[in-house]
Amino acid sequence: MENRTYTADAEPGDHVTVAGWVHEIRDLGGIAFLILRDKTGKIQIKFEKDEMDDDLVEAGLDASRESVVSVTGTVDEEPRAPTGVEVTPDGFEVIAPADPELPLDPSGKVDAELPTRLDNRTLDLRKPDVQAVFEIRAEVLRAVREQFRDEGCTEINTPKIVATGTEGGTELFPISYFGEEAFMNQSPQLFKQLMAGSGLEKVFEIGPIFRAEEHNTPRHLNEATSIDFEGAFHDHTEAMDVVEGIVTAAYEAVAENCQEELELLDLADEFEAPSGEFPRLTYEEALDRINATGELDEMLVYGDDLSTEAERVLGEEVGEHYFIVDWPSEIKPFYIKDYDDDAETSTGFDLMHPRMELVSGGQREHRYEHLVEGFEQQGLDPDEFEYYTKMFKYGMPPHAGWGLGGERLVMTMLGLDNIREAVLFPRDRQRLSP
RNA sequence: GCCCGGGUGGUGUAGUGGCCCAUCAUACAACCCUGUCACGGUUGUGACGCGGGUUCAAAUCCCGCCUCGGGCGCCA
Numbered sequence: 001m002e003n004r005t006y007t008a009d010a011e012p013g014d015h016v017t018v019a020g021w022v023h024e025i026r027d028l029g030g031i032a033f034l035i036l037r038d039k040t041g042k043i044q045i046k047f048e049k050d051e052m053d054d055d056l057v058e059a060g061l062d063a064s065r066e067s068v069v070s071v072t073g074t075v076d077e078e079p080r081a082p083t084g085v086e087v088t089p090d091g092f093e094v095i096a097p098a099d100p101e102l103p104l105d106p107s108g109k110v111d112a113e114l115p116t117r118l119d120n121r122t123l124d125l126r127k128p129d130v131q132a133v134f135e136i137r138a139e140v141l142r143a144v145r146e147q148f149r150d151e152g153c154t155e156i157n158t159p160k161i162v163a164t165g166t167e168g169g170t171e172l173f174p175i176s177y178f179g180e181e182a183f184m185n186q187s188p189q190l191f192k193q194l195m196a197g198s199g200l201e202k203v204f205e206i207g208p209i210f211r212a213e214e215h216n217t218p219r220h221l222n223e224a225t226s227i228d229f230e231g232a233f234h235d236h237t238e239a240m241d242v243v244e245g246i247v248t249a250a251y252e253a254v255a256e257n258c259q260e261e262l263e264l265l266d267l268a269d270e271f272e273a274p275s276g277e278f279p280r281l282t283y284e285e286a287l288d289r290i291n292a293t294g295e296l297d298e299m300l301v302y303g304d305d306l307s308t309e310a311e312r313v314l315g316e317e318v319g320e321h322y323f324i325v326d327w328p329s330e331i332k333p334f335y336i337k338d339y340d341d342d343a344e345t346s347t348g349f350d351l352m353h354p355r356m357e358l359v360s361g362g363q364r365e366h367r368y369e370h371l372v373e374g375f376e377q378q379g380l381d382p383d384e385f386e387y388y389t390k391m392f393k394y395g396m397p398p399h400a401g402w403g404l405g406g407e408r409l410v411m412t413m414l415g416l417d418n419i420r421e422a423v424l425f426p427r428d429r430q431r432l433s434p
Numbered sequence: 435g436c437c438c439g440g441g442u443g444g445u446g447u448a449g450u451g452g453c454c455c456a457u458c459a460u461a462c463a464a465c466c467c468u469g470u471c472a473c474g475g476u477u478g479u480g481a482c483g484c485g486g487g488u489u490c491a492a493a494u495c496c497c498g499c500c501u502c503g504g505g506c507g508c509c510a
Contacts, residue, residue, distance in 0.1 A: 028474085029467035048468075065461090082471045100462060101444050109472055110446050110460045115502060170509070187510090213508065214435065224510060308506070357510065405510030419510095430502070 004070075008040035012077040012085055018043060019070040019095070021126060022063050024107060034060055035082075036071060037126070044078075044086040045071050052089075059092045066098035066106060066123070114418060121424060121434065132261035133421060136254055137410045141206060143253030144227055147246050153202040153229070158191035160184060160208060164384045171212035173222075184210035187403060189335075190388045192230040193364055196399040197391055201232040206406065216429050218418040219356050221407060223427035229361075230401030236347040236363040239400035240280065240323055243351055243359055247321065248276040250409060265414060274321055278351065281318070282326040290314050305331050315354030325349045334374030336362035347400070353412040361402020368392040 005016040020038030034045040047057045063069055072091035077084065103119070104112040106126040117124040124130050145155065161177060162185045172183040188205050195203045209226040229242055251273035254262070262268040281289070287300045295313045300306075306314070306324075325347075329338045332348035339345050351359035365371045371392055375382040382389055410422040420426040425434055 024471090026470050026473055027467085028470055031468040031470080033470055033473095035471080044471080046469090050468085078469090080469050080471090099444095102461075103444065105445060105460070107460095107472080112445060113503090116445070209510075211509075215506090215508070216504070217506090218504080220509070226510065305508095308508095360510070403510060408510055 001070075006040040007036065007038050007043035007083075010043055010075045010085060010087065012075050014075045015073070016075055016087070017070055017072045017091075018087065020068070021106075022065050022067045022069055022098075024065065025061060025063070027061060032057075032061055033086075034063070034071075036069065036087075041083070043083060044081045045073070046078075046081075046086050046088055048088075056089060056092055059094070060089065063092075063094055064098050064100045066102060066126070067094055068096040068098075069094050114420060118420065118426065118431065119434070125424075129264045132258075132264040133410070133414060133416070134424065135261045136258050136414065137406075137422060139253055139258050140250045140410055140413070141406070143250050144206070144246055146253075147249035148204040148229070151202070151242065151245065153204045153231075154195075154200045156192065156195055156200070156203045156205050157207060158185075158188045158195075158205060160210070173210050173212045186211055187226065188228050189403070190385070192228055192401060193399065194388065194391050196230040196232045196364075196401065197366075197396040201397075202230075202234075204229045209403075214429055218420075219408065219411070221419055221423060221426055221428060225406035225423075227404040227406050227409070228401065229404075230364075230399060232397040232399045234363070234400040235398065236325070236349055236361070236400050239361050239363070239402055240325075240349055240351075243361065243402055243404065244276060244278055246404070247351070247358075247409065248274055251413065254413065267414065278321040278323055279318065280323040280325050280349075283324055283328065284326070286314055286324050289317055293317060303328055303330065311352065311357065312355075315352060315356075318352075319354060321354075321358075322352050323349050324352060332362065334378050335365055335371070337365045349402075351402075351404070353408070355412050356408060357405075358408050358412065359402050359404045361400065363398065363400040366392065366396045366398050368396070 001019060003017050004019050005014070007018055007020065010016050010018060018036055018038070020036045023035040023037040023042055026033045030049050032047040032049070034047065035042050036045055045060065047060050049057055070093050071087060071089050073087040073089035075085055075087055078086040102123065104116055104123050106123050108127055125134070148155065161175065161182050163182055170186050172186055175182050175184060187209050188207065192203055192205060205228045207226060209224050211222055211224070213220070213222070227246070229239065231239065231242065255271055255273050259268060262271050284302065286306070287302065290296060290310050290313050291299050293313055296310060300310060327346045327348050329344055329346045332346035336346050336348040339347060346362065348360065348362035350357055365374060368389065371389055372382045375385060375389070407419050407422040410416070411419050416422055420428065
């Protein structure tokens with residue numbers, strides 16, 4: 001739109017055209033105010049009934065809330081106006097009227113529940129605090145990319161339509177691929193490993209992953225954004241160094257570049273980037289600390305996986321991001337390498353936020369025979385994964401990597417109650433549209 | 435997959451057998467009001483998820499269905 005001025009840029013003395021949505025109309029009788037909202041904020045438009053053209057006043061006051069309008073007029077300094085300036089219009093046009101009956105209230109006077117908000121995401125995202133979440137999400141992704149690039153990683157994009165599942169375990173969405181059975185990929189795991197063995201060596205991918213699990217919780221999605229890393233000649237401790245850098249960079253970028261958004265979310269005072277070095281608890285230390293709290297009905301013993309409750313208890317105990325390392329091999333996937341001097345202990349690790357798991361990773365099994373053996377022990381047919389395993393015959397370096405849940409990162413960073421708030425159009429057990 | 439708990443005007447709610455042709459807020463409509471900033475005031479509009487059952491009487495109790503949220507498992 002030519003000659004459009006953002007409301008935030010309207011200076012006293014200017015003659016401007018502002019365009020946006022009708023936020024509210026307050027009619028006081030002889031004088032009325034229309035509050036116009038755009039991406040940058042709000043501005044007050046003044047209608048003085050005795051002193052202005054009747055048609056202009058009528059057009060302005062007849063506009064329904066959330067209609068898109070453009071207003072041309074003079075900007076004046078006005079201490080009584082909410083932003084200190086107001087526009088006296090000489091032109092007013094309704095560009096796109098809004099039905100007076102709105103499915104939710106973008107002015108935020110009346111709350112709407114999450115399903116209502118998600119059904120009407122466009123209107124929901126007219127609320128500044130909702131916008132702030134997605135501005136921050138964008139900044140997180142930008143900072144993560146920059147940090148990876150600074151570390152010499154190459155961004156890759158791998159197929160989301162695949163012939164076979166990644167590593168077994170989670171359920172996959174089946175699709176028909178020209179009549180052939182195919183699946184939506186649950187993880188870029190196998191492909192990024194193949195690239196770690198290529199000349200690219202250090203790669204990352206930010207992309208969707210699909211999981212057909214019928215869970216129904218505030219921290220699961222069936223389509224999520226995974227931030228993945230894989231590095232050749234990395235061991236698991238070096239991979240943990242990388243994830244520390246990534247998570248810290250994301251927090252620092254938000255602290256530095258998103259003050260306005262943090263204020264909208266009432267987080268400006270408390271928001272703090274982590275130190276950059278997360279405690280690395282061994283699995284056994286984690287068990288001891290959980291058991292020491294006495295909060296669990298039953299003491300955990302070696303070999304137990306950590307239940308949701310155990311994770312919560314440990315999170316409260318540690319109070320910051322932390323790693324759990326040195327898991328028993330039996331409860332970590334076969335493609336994660338065991339220690340060379342201790343076949344019972346895995347190099348797998350998890351990065352935890354006090355509220356939930358954020359990352360899982362480890363050093364990969366790069367030895368061809370061990371890998372094929374692992375497939376067989378899992379009851380998987382190595383032939384189906386031949387496209388993958390065969391590359392381990394042609395010089396596959398030791399490598400390590402991890403996957404970080406993008407929405408979980410944003411959710412825990414901002415203290416969101418529900419992961420769906422961190423996605424524009426979430427896909428969950430109940431929701432396939434919009 | 436197993437287990438809980440919900441669905442009342444457009445939105446968010448009150449109401450757990452008769453006091454309910456259903457409360458309040460917001461919205462919408464009309465009128466009054468020249469400095470609002472969640473403007474205020476008066477009047478009005480608008481709802482018990484669907485189907486069946488129990489009862490003299492059902493928003494309220496029972497059954498089925500639809501639908502939503504949550505807990506666990508599992509995971510990012």
